[in-house]
Amino acid sequence: MASAEKESIDKAVIEKIENVGRNALKEIEAGKNPEIQIPLRTLSNVHYDEKERLIKIGNAVQKRSYLNLGQAKRFMQTMLIASACKDLIKTGKTTSIRDLFYMTKHSIGNTQENTFDEQEESDPIIEDLEVTIDTLREELHLFASNRGSLVGNITLVDSGDTIDCRKLGSGGWSIPSIVEKSIIQFKDSEAKFVLMVEKDAVWRRLNEDKFWKKHNCILIHGQGVPPRGVRRLLWRFENELKIPIYVFVDNDPWGLYIYSVIKQGSINLAYESKRMAIPTAKFIGLSSYDQERYQLPKDVTIKLNEEDKKRANQILGYPWFQKPAWQKELRYMLEKGVKLELEALSKKGISFVTDVYLPEKIAKKEWLE
Amino acid sequence: MASAEKESIDKAVIEKIENVGRNALKEIEAGKNPEIQIPLRTLSNVHYDEKERLIKIGNAVQKRSYLNLGQAKRFMQTMLIASACKDLIKTGKTTSIRDLFYMTKHSIGNTQENTFDEQEESDPIIEDLEVTIDTLREELHLFASNRGSLVGNITLVDSGDTIDCRKLGSGGWSIPSIVEKSIIQFKDSEAKFVLMVEKDAVWRRLNEDKFWKKHNCILIHGQGVPPRGVRRLLWRFENELKIPIYVFVDNDPWGLYIYSVIKQGSINLAYESKRMAIPTAKFIGLSSYDQERYQLPKDVTIKLNEEDKKRANQILGYPWFQKPAWQKELRYMLEKGVKLELEALSKKGISFVTDVYLPEKIAKKEWLE
Amino acid sequence: MVEKELTAEKMAAAKEVSVAEFFEKNKHLLGYENLQKSLLTCIKEAVDNSLDACEEARILPTIYVEIKRVGETGDRFKLIIEDNGPGIVKKNIPRIFGKLLYGSKFHRLKQSRGQQGIGISAAVLYAQLTTGRPTKVYSRPSDGFTHIFELHLNTQKNEPEIVSEASVTGEGHGTRIEMEIKGKYTRGKQSVLEYLLETAILNPYCTLIFLDPDGEKFEFTRAVDKLPPEAKEIQPHPEGIELGILIRMLKNTPARNLRSFLTNEFSRVGGTKAGEICDVAGIDPKVNPTTVTRDEAEKLLDAMQKAKLQNPPTDCLSPVGQESVEKGLKKEVQPEFVAAITRPPSVYSGRPFQIEVGIAYGGKLESEGAIQIYRFANKMPLLYDQSACAVTKAILQTDWKRYGLNQSNGGLPSGPVAVSVHLASVWVPYTSEGKEAIASYPEIIKEIKLAIQEAGRKLGMFLSARHREHMLREKASIFQRYAEDLVASVSNLTGKPVAEIQVSMQKLLDNKGLVVDEEEEKKEEVSEEEESADTKRRKEYAQRDAGEEEDL
C-alpha cells in the first residue's frame, strides 16, 4: 500500500469524523438540542447538471436532532457509527458494511432493544456519514460485498501483486470493492476501449470467444447494477487510460437505468457523481430497435410486466432522461410492450454477439449517447 | 484445451444423445407410444450409502411418453433440448443454460404457444437429460452462472494461461463454471488445506489478513450454496492434491446443509455425488456451541424464523443427517432458537476470526464430521 | 322529588281500531314500502287473482296489463288489468275489493296464490290513500251483463263504499280493474316486467300481454295448452295442529261424539285410528266433544300427534309439472339445455308441499357472474329478499362443483345457469307479509336440495359429456401440435429425413392418438407429481437467497 498518502488521508478523515462528535458535544454542553445536518439524498435534492452531464446533489439538508422522538435513535446510531469508523481507521483495518453492523450492534442498557436490528438500519447511516463529512466509503475503510469480473488487454497491480489480465483463463479477475489508486494500479495496457456487460453469462461467451483479444479491449461485467468498485474502476479507466466505455445491457428500463447510473450517476450517490459518473460512456445495446435491425425472431421478446412499465414511466420523468434519443428509445419500448435480454442474441447463432453484433455496432458507431 | 481427450468425450456424449432420438424413432416407427425413462431425482429415490458416505440415486424411474396429455409437451421439449445439445457439442461451443433456453425457445407452428416460456421450464429438462444419459452438464457444453473466488498457495493453468493465485491482490481468481481437467490444471501448490468459506465478506477479511499465506492454504468462497464449478474444484483439490477441505459456514440450518452438500452430495444431483461429494470434508464452524465456547455476546445472535425452523426440522429427518453429532448440533440450535452469522465473530475484534478462531479450531481439530 | 301519581281511571280512554286503519298506517307490511314496490304490488295482486280465478274455473288464462302515466308529476299511474277469467258475481264485488280480510281462501286448506283475502283490497286502499280515487271494476260473470262498480274502502269500518254502480249487457266472462295510484315505474330487477317474465316462465299455460308507460308492448305467449291439475280442499292433519286450535275445534264441532269429530274433521284419521287415539288419551270416544276439558285436550293432542298416521293427502296441491317447468324456461330463457324435476309431495308441520326445480344452461344466459335464481311460491315469482329465502339457502348448501359449475367457498355458483325453484303448498311460510322469501323449514330446504341434486345430476351429465367431447378434440390437437417439433428433433438426432418420420408419426397419431389407456395415464401422472414435489423442494430452498441455485 502507498502508505504515506494513505496515512495522510486517514488522518484527515479521522479529523472530520471527530468534528461530528465535537459539534454535538458543544451543543450538549450549551444545553441545546444537538443536531446534525445531513445533505438530502432524495430526488427532490438532486439536479442534472447539463454542462457537466452529471447528476449533482443540491443544498437541501435534513436535520437530525436528539431531542426528537422520531430521530433520537437515529441520532444516537449516527454517533455510534462515526465512533466505530474512527476506531476502524485507527487500527488500519478495512471491513465490510455487514461487519460494521455486527460491530456496532448490541443491546441497549438493560432493555430488549438493540442499537441496530438489521443491516438495513445501519447501511443508510453509513451513507449519511459519508455525505455529511464529504468522505468516501473507501476512506472510511469500508466496503460492500463485491461483484464483477475483468479480463482483457491490461496488466494490473493489486496490493502489490502484478496481474496480467490477458492470462486469467475463463474465470478472470474478481473486481474488489475498493479499487483506489492506493490499492490498484494500471500498468501496460493496449486496450482501445472497455466493454461493460450487464450479465456474466454474456461476458463468459465473449471471453470464451476471446473477444477482448480480437478487438483489443477490456471486458467487464457487474452482474446487474454495477457496484461501487466496478463503477469506480470504469471511471479510472476512462480518466487514466483515456479510452471509451461501452455499456452493453438488457433492453429493458432497468438496463437503460444501469447505463444512466454509469454515465450520469445515481440519486443516492449523487454526491459521488464526480468520482464515479462517466459522461462519455456509450450505450451500445440492446436497443428497442435491434429486433428489427437484426431481424431477431419475435419469440425472444418478453412482455413488459407491470413493474417494468411503472419503472419505465418513472425514469421517463427524470430530468436526466430528457434527451430525445433516450425518450424515443424508452417510448418505443413501451409502445412495443416487450423487452429483450442479452441472451436473445443467441437465437442468431451462438457467437452472433461476438462476430456480428458488437463489431458492427462499434464500427458503425451505432450507439445512444 | 486438451483437444484429443475432449474430442473423444464429445463423441461419446453425442452418441448417447443420439440414442435417445433413435429409441424414440424406433417406437414411433413400430406404431408405439414413444417413451423415455428418466431416473427419479426425488427424496424417495435417493439413499445414503453408509460405506461410501455419499448420497446416491436409486433405481426408480419416471416414464415420460408422448401420447399422454400431461406429458406430451415435456416429451417434445426433451427431444428439443437433446437435439440442441447435439448441435452445441458439434460446433464445439459452450454456452449458459439461459442461452440454451433462448436457443430452443420458439413459437409452435402457427399457434401463440412457445416451446418454452420460462427458463424454469428448460432447466429441469436439461437435468433430465443429464441423468438419463448419465452425462455431466459440462460434457453437454453447458454452464450455469458462476460464483466464487479463490486465492492461495497454488498456481493454476486456466485455458492455457498460467495464474499464480498468490498474486491476485484483493480480488482473487473468479472460479468458472467448468473446471474440468481439460480446461484447468493444477501446478505448483504448497497448500496444506483448503478453506471453503460461505460468504465473500469473510473471505475478503481473511484475504486482507493474508490468512492463506500465514496458514499455507487455499481460500475459496462460493457466495452461498457453492455452485457446481466450486464443488467440482474442491473435489479435484481433495483428490488430486490430497489435502483436506475445511468448510466454514453460518450457524443456521442452511449453513449446515451447505456443508452436507459439499461432503455428501445433494438430492437433486445425487447422480453426480461420486464426482462432486467429498466425504472427508470437515465442518469447522460456526457451531451452535461457539457462542459459549468463544464467549460471543448475546446480541450477535439472530432469532430463527419460521422458515429456518421448518428447514431445520426437515433436514433433521434426512437419512444423511442421522449422525449423532449433527443431530446434537441442529437440536441445540433449535433449542436455543437462534442462529449466528460468520460476521458475528467481528464482535470479538476485526481479525478475531483470522488470529484466533480458525487457528484454534484447526489446531484443536474441533470440527464436526 | 315526588311524582304525582295519576289514577288508572284517567288513562282508560282505550278504543277499538279497525284492521283497515291498522294496515293503512302499516302499509309497508303489505308491500307498500316505496313508490316502486307499491306499483309492482298493485299489479301483482291483480294478476295473481286473475290467474287463481282462471285456474279454479279451468280456463287457460290470457291477461292484459297496461300502465299509463297520468298528469305531469311523473309519479301518478293508471293501472289496467284485464283477464278472461270467470268474473265475479255482482253481489260479491264490493266486499272483494272494498274490505280487508274478506275472501274465499283463508280457511281453505288448498293451494292457491292468494291466501288472506287482503291483497286486492289493500291495493284499493293504497290507490285511495295516495290519489283519493276510487277503483273501477268491470265484471262479466257469464250472466249476460257487465257489472261496473266504482269503489272506496271505509277504513274506520273496514267496509266498501260504493261510489257508482251500473250493469250493462255484455257477453262472455272476465274481470277488468282500473286504478290510479302514486308509484314509480322502473325496469330491471324487481320491476313489473321482471315479475311478468318470471310469471310466464313458471306458468307457460298463460298468455301475458303488457303495454308499458312508454307504449312498448311485450307478449309472453302460451307454450302449454294444459292447465295444472286442480287443487282439492283437504282437512287439517293432526301433525300441524296446535293446542289452542284443537280446543276451538272441539268447541265448535257439529260432531256428536269424539270419534266422529276425529274422523270427520281431520285427514288420515279413520275409525280404528280414532279409537286408538282416544284410548291412548284415556278419553271415552263417545263423549260429546264440547265437554272435553283443556287438560283432556292436551292429552288428546299428544295422542293424535304420537299416533302413526299416513301423510296428509296431496291432491290439495297443484304443481306445474316437470314438462311445464321445462317448457317455460325454454321459451323465455332460450338456453342450450334444460332439466326439470317435480319432487313427490312432502310434509312440513302437517302441511303438504311439493318442490319443483328447473335448471337451464347456456344459450342466451349470461356467462359472467353468479347464476340466475328464479324463486316461486304457489306459482308466484318472489322478487325481493333473495338472501333470506330458503331457496337461496338450499342453493348455497348444494355442492355445485359436482355438477361442473364453479363455486367459491360459501358463495353462489357462477356460470351461464338459471335455476328455478317452485314451492307449492297449502300454506306457504313466508318470512314476512310482503311475501318475498320462504322461511327456512328444514323439511323444505331438504326437499329443495334433493330436487336440485336430481336436476343437477342431469346438468352434470350434460356438461361432462360436453367436456369429454371437448377433451378428445383437445387431445388430438395437442398431440398434433407438438408433433412437428418432435419430428424435427428426432430427425436431427437420428439423421432420418423429416418427411419419413412424419409419415410414421401421423400413422401413430391416427391409430393411437385418441385411445390412450386411462389407467396408464393415471400411473404416469403420479410420478410426474413426485417430480414436481422435488422441484418444489428446490424452490423452497432457493427462497433463502434469491439468485442462489442449489447446484444447477
Add this chain to the structure above:
Amino acid sequence: MVEKELTAEKMAAAKEVSVAEFFEKNKHLLGYENLQKSLLTCIKEAVDNSLDACEEARILPTIYVEIKRVGETGDRFKLIIEDNGPGIVKKNIPRIFGKLLYGSKFHRLKQSRGQQGIGISAAVLYAQLTTGRPTKVYSRPSDGFTHIFELHLNTQKNEPEIVSEASVTGEGHGTRIEMEIKGKYTRGKQSVLEYLLETAILNPYCTLIFLDPDGEKFEFTRAVDKLPPEAKEIQPHPEGIELGILIRMLKNTPARNLRSFLTNEFSRVGGTKAGEICDVAGIDPKVNPTTVTRDEAEKLLDAMQKAKLQNPPTDCLSPVGQESVEKGLKKEVQPEFVAAITRPPSVYSGRPFQIEVGIAYGGKLESEGAIQIYRFANKMPLLYDQSACAVTKAILQTDWKRYGLNQSNGGLPSGPVAVSVHLASVWVPYTSEGKEAIASYPEIIKEIKLAIQEAGRKLGMFLSARHREHMLREKASIFQRYAEDLVASVSNLTGKPVAEIQVSMQKLLDNKGLVVDEEEEKKEEVSEEEESADTKRRKEYAQRDAGEEEDL
C-alpha cells in the same frame, strides 16, 4: 283438450276473517317465529306496557319478572310480570288483554312504547294457542280492590272470553300478569336477560328484578330519580299527511268551515296560514269541509305541503336525556369513559323525532373484536336484525378512525366501545311488525350520524389526551434510553471523559426532554419522510433482482 268453465257463481263462497284469526295464522309477523323469540316477545310486551303505564302515571317504575319451568317437557314456562304502575280499571281489563287492535295509543300522536294495541293481547293469544291456558291478570287501580281476571281471546270474534272474575280488597296500585306458554329459555344474545339489561341501560330511572328459571336473581337498580318529561299529544303536521287521510278528515271533521278545519286539526297552521293555503288552492275558506271534492282536496294538500310552516311541536317526544343516557351506560357497562348527546328534535315525513347517543369506552368492555351496539326505539331495546337497522348503517357510515378507533374498510369499528343509539318518535318506522330494525329514512340516518359525531368528538378528545400523556412519558424514557450509547460515542469521538459528558447530558434532558417545540418536530418529520421515500425507491429497484444493491 276442452276445459270445463265454471261460472263465477260457484266460486262466490267468500267470507269475512277476523283480525285475530289472521294473526293467529300469521303469528310470526308479531315476533312469534320460534320458541326462543316467542318467550322473549311475551316478556317484552308486558314489560314495555308496564314502563309506558308508569311513565304516563308519573311513577318511578319497579318491575318484577319471573320465569318458571312447568312440567317436564322443558318447553313450558310460566311467566310472571308485576309492576307498581297505575293498574287498569276493571271494565277495561278484558278487552286490553283479550282483543287485538284495542288500545289507547293507536290514534294518538305522542311517543310511547306500544303503538298498535296489539302486543299484550297477541301474547295472550299465543299462550292460549300453545298451552290452551287463560292468562291471569291482577290489577290494583287505586280503587281499594284487586281485580283478578282469567281471560281467553275468542279468535273468530276477536273478543275477550272471561274464564273467571273476582275482586278482593287491596291497597295501592299495580298490575300483575301470569301466563303459561310454550317457549325456550336461553342466555346471551337476543335473550330475556339481554333485553332487561339493555332496558336498564336506557331507562336508568327504573328498577328491574329478574328471577330466571334456574332460580338465579338479577337486579338492575335505579340510578336516576327523575322520569323523562311527559310526552304531550299533538295534531298531525301537514307534511306527513296523505291525500286519502286528508279526504277522510274533511269528511269527518266537526269544523264548520275550511279555515277552522285547517287551524283546529293540524299543528302549525294558524289563521293567516290557513287563509294563504285556501288562496293557493283556490278554495273559499268559508266552505263547509264536507263539501270539498277529491280534486279540490288534492289541490288543498298540495297547497298545505308547499306552504312554509314551522316544524311540528316536539313536546310529543319524551327523550331520556343526556344525563340518563350517561348514567345508564355507567351503571350497567362500567366503562372508563362515557359521552352522551341528546340531539334537538328533528322531523321526517312530518313526524317529530329525536336522537340520543351514548358512547362508552374501556373499563369492563371487551377490547377484542367489533364494538357493542345498543339500539333503542322509544326507549325499547331492539335485539334482532341489527344489520338492517338505520342505526347500524349510520355507524358504518361514520369515520371512526377520526375518533381514535380502528375500523376496517366498510366494517364496524373495533375496540372496547359500546354505542347506544335511541330514536324517540311519535311513530317509529320499523322495517317489519316484529319491531326489530328502524327503517333507513335519510333524515334519521343524518341525525344519528350527527349525534355520533358529537359524542365521537368527545371520545376522540379523551383518547387523544390519554395518548398524549402516554407519549410524553414514552418520550422522556426514549431520550433517557439512548443517552448512554450517545454519550459513549461522543466521548470516543472527542476524547472527553464519559462522566463529564453524562452530567451535561442529564442537565439537557431535565431541561428540555419534555418540552420540545411541536412545530419544530413536525418540520423535521417531513424531511424524515422524504428520506424514507428515497429508501423506498431504492428498495423497489432492488426488488428487480434480490441481492443486488444499487450502489451500496
